[in-house]
Amino acid sequence: MSKGADFLSAYDRVRLARAKGRPTAKSYIHQIFSGFIQLHGDRRFGDDPAVIGGVAVLKHMPVTVIGIERGTDTKSKLAHHFGSPNPEGYRKALRLMKQAEKFKRPVICFVDTAGAYCGIGAEERGQGQAIAENIMEMMGLRTQIISIFIGEGGSGGALALAAADQVWMLENAIYSVISPEGCASILWKDAKQVEAAAENLKLTAEDLLALGVADRIFQEPVPGEKGRREEGLDFEYLCDSIREALWESLSVSRKLDMQTLLELRYERFRRFGKRP
Amino acid sequence: MKLNGIFKKPKNELEHQGRKPKAIGGVKKKPQEKELPGRFQKTPEISEENRQGQEPQKEKPREAVRVCPACKKEIPLSVLSRSYYVCGCGHHFRVGPRTRIRMLADRDSFQELFSQLESENILEFEGYEEKLEQARAASGEKEGVVCGTAEINGKKCALFVMNSFFMMGSMGTVVGEKITRLFEYALEHRLPVVGFTVSGGARMQEGILSLMQMAKTSGAVKRHSQAGLFYLTVLTDPTTGGVTASFAMEGDIIMAEPGATVGFAGARVIEQTIRKKLPEGFQKAEFLLEHGFVDLITPRAYQRRVIALLLAMHSGQMVFASDEVEQRRSYEIDLAREARPERERNGEKEPGNFSCGSDENEDEENRKGMDTNQEEGAVI
Numbered sequence: 001m002s003k004g005a006d007f008l009s010a011y012d013r014v015r016l017a018r019a020k021g022r023p024t025a026k027s028y029i030h031q032i033f034s035g036f037i038q039l040h041g042d043r044r045f046g047d048d049p050a051v052i053g054g055v056a057v058l059k060h061m062p063v064t065v066i067g068i069e070r071g072t073d074t075k076s077k078l079a080h081h082f083g084s085p086n087p088e089g090y091r092k093a094l095r096l097m098k099q100a101e102k103f104k105r106p107v108i109c110f111v112d113t114a115g116a117y118c119g120i121g122a123e124e125r126g127q128g129q130a131i132a133e134n135i136m137e138m139m140g141l142r143t144q145i146i147s148i149f150i151g152e153g154g155s156g157g158a159l160a161l162a163a164a165d166q167v168w169m170l171e172n173a174i175y176s177v178i179s180p181e182g183c184a185s186i187l188w189k190d191a192k193q194v195e196a197a198a199e200n201l202k203l204t205a206e207d208l209l210a211l212g213v214a215d216r217i218f219q220e221p222v223p224g225e226k227g228r229r230e231e232g233l234d235f236e237y238l239c240d241s242i243r244e245a246l247w248e249s250l251s252v253s254r255k256l257d258m259q260t261l262l263e264l265r266y267e268r269f270r271r272f273g274k275r276p
Numbered sequence: 277m278k279l280n281g282i283f284k285k286p287k288n289e290l291e292h293q294g295r296k297p298k299a300i301g302g303v304k305k306k307p308q309e310k311e312l313p314g315r316f317q318k319t320p321e322i323s324e325e326n327r328q329g330q331e332p333q334k335e336k337p338r339e340a341v342r343v344c345p346a347c348k349k350e351i352p353l354s355v356l357s358r359s360y361y362v363c364g365c366g367h368h369f370r371v372g373p374r375t376r377i378r379m380l381a382d383r384d385s386f387q388e389l390f391s392q393l394e395s396e397n398i399l400e401f402e403g404y405e406e407k408l409e410q411a412r413a414a415s416g417e418k419e420g421v422v423c424g425t426a427e428i429n430g431k432k433c434a435l436f437v438m439n440s441f442f443m444m445g446s447m448g449t450v451v452g453e454k455i456t457r458l459f460e461y462a463l464e465h466r467l468p469v470v471g472f473t474v475s476g477g478a479r480m481q482e483g484i485l486s487l488m489q490m491a492k493t494s495g496a497v498k499r500h501s502q503a504g505l506f507y508l509t510v511l512t513d514p515t516t517g518g519v520t521a522s523f524a525m526e527g528d529i530i531m532a533e534p535g536a537t538v539g540f541a542g543a544r545v546i547e548q549t550i551r552k553k554l555p556e557g558f559q560k561a562e563f564l565l566e567h568g569f570v571d572l573i574t575p576r577a578y579q580r581r582v583i584a585l586l587l588a589m590h591s592g593q594m595v596f597a598s599d600e601v602e603q604r605r606s607y608e609i610d611l612a613r614e615a616r617p618e619r620e621r622n623g624e625k626e627p628g629n630f631s632c633g634s635d636e637n638e639d640e641e642n643r644k645g646m647d648t649n650q651e652e653g654a655v656i
């Protein structure tokens with residue numbers, strides 16, 4: 001962590017993760033990869049605008065890229081359902097992952113969602129089942145998976161794209177079982193307790209790295225913090241470092257045999273709450 | 277809870293019996309039941325005195341009653357405990373894991389596993405220890421799931437039963453660990469898994485580590501599945517949140533109890549989000565069946581038989597005709613007809629070689645549980 005960010009409380013991080021003007025999945029995909037071809041539809045019901053995905057090239061390596069896109073202005077936010085996927089979004093992601101498995105491409109997911117879409121249609125089409133299926137299939141997917149949290153990681157809706165070999169987080173991204181607002185209102189029946197809830201939930205990148213939920217943190221430019229930009233830490237620099245990290249990590253993991261890779265993935269999650 | 281027209285004539289069991297005062301003990305037993313002992317065990321008997329229900333029992337003082345949330349009738353607990361905790365109108369009361377295991381498993385066949393595991397406040401979440409203490413006291417259990425092996429009509433399986441009376445069955449690291457271990461155990465011993473789910477979701481007091489249990493359990497289910505082993509889930513009221521979005525929906529066959537609420541997002545949260553009243557029957561088992569997310573709805577009185585038959589069919593061996601298989605061409609259960617237990621329609625006495633609710637402790641389990649406020653600790 002850089003000096004400037006030390007004083008930030010957990011809830012400050014939540015605010016930053018949701019901040020207006022924060023780059024969304026689309027910007028990262030366009031900056032990190034080349035030749036992104038977007039593929040649409042889950043072949044079952046529809047095409048969810050909250051999930052974008054397709055094939056792209058990472059340096060020279062063909063990869064499958066999936067991201068949750070929340071939109072940047074009011075119009076695009078509406079068009080992307082504010083980044084809350086419906087079941088068809090998760091099913092599209094799974095379809096693309098299966099395709100990646102078939103063609104031996106690594107899968108890279110960008111996670112940025114307040115949570116899965118909450119509505120009648122989503123329940124009718126099996127939101128819970130769609131997430132469950134994604135998690136279960138990802139645990140056995142015979143190709144590398146890296147998930148990068150670029151903003152908010154809301155509960156099961158985020159995990160459905162994050163049952164991965166590696167989970168990376170941007171410095172100001174968060175990942176939580178419930179929003180601090182939800183937690184405060186359920187547990188303490190007091191919406192004002194959000195700050196305490198955010199603290200208790202251990203949702204910052206730093207906390208998650210300590211817990212082993214995240215494997216790596218990327219420093220990011222903070223709006224208003226000039227020092228970082230002068231040090232060269234801008235969006236392009238961030239994307240360059242993500243690209244290099246992806247390349248490096250995938251070059252190593254592609255040498256592993258598939259059984260070892262799956263074993264490591266299983267162990268990665270098996271250790272949470274493991275008792276003697 | 278409304279049953280939404282699934283039971284076309286929601287007649288009360290007690291009322292019905294009142295109009296049909298036939299002495300149940302007087303009806304002849306079927307001969308084949310004598311000839312084929314040890315086949316499917318029959319459902320337990322509701323004694324005639326208890327069916328009359330309205331009159332308090334003779335020597336005893338006025339006993340504990342429960343009000344059915346569906347038909348608003350008062351039912352003595354002693355009657356409920358003999359009828360699988362199902363009201364005559366078809367409403368299925370929530371039951372604790374020990375009771376459920378005894379209603380399901382062959383007598384004395386249940387061997388508990390991993391019972392020593394207990395939750396700690398790993399994230400030092402404010403007030404969590406007190407919540408755990410309360411939950412332990414209210415439920416008499418160490419955690420929100422009971423795991424073990426059991427035989428169901430002679431078919432051995434690994435079994436987990438979640439507990440709605442323990443922090444609303446919320447999934448923390450211990451619940452995740454126990455279920456994961458059960459799948460690992462079942463994989464090692466090549467056993468099918470039968471799982472009864474009931475949960476408010478992930479346990480927020482364990483934060484992100486609860487969420488990780490969804491991936492952990494799903495990984496274990498996947499391995500078990502890849503080994504060609506059978507996993508049956510039974511969704512009971514309510515199954516929501518992180519449990520729905522992981523192992524509850526990962527069964528090869530998904531069964532649900534009538535009227536059970538099953539969903540991902542909570543109904544209240546959806547209502548607040550969309551600012552609309554939700555349609556009648558939303559997120560009920562029947563709604564899920566209609567939308568293709570459960571395979572079958574099985575009333576509690578039939579679960580043992582249907583589960584035993586499913587286990588037999590997935591055992592990799594031939595299934596030989598038993599009295600059950602012969603008697604019933606199909607288990608396509610007509611819910612309207614089945615709103616009342618079979619024995620009552622036939623008016624015949626069936627010897628139950630286990631009785632349901634005779635154990636003081638288990639009545640206690642449900643008595644306590646039904647009294648506690650269950651919404652506490654419900655999450656996501």
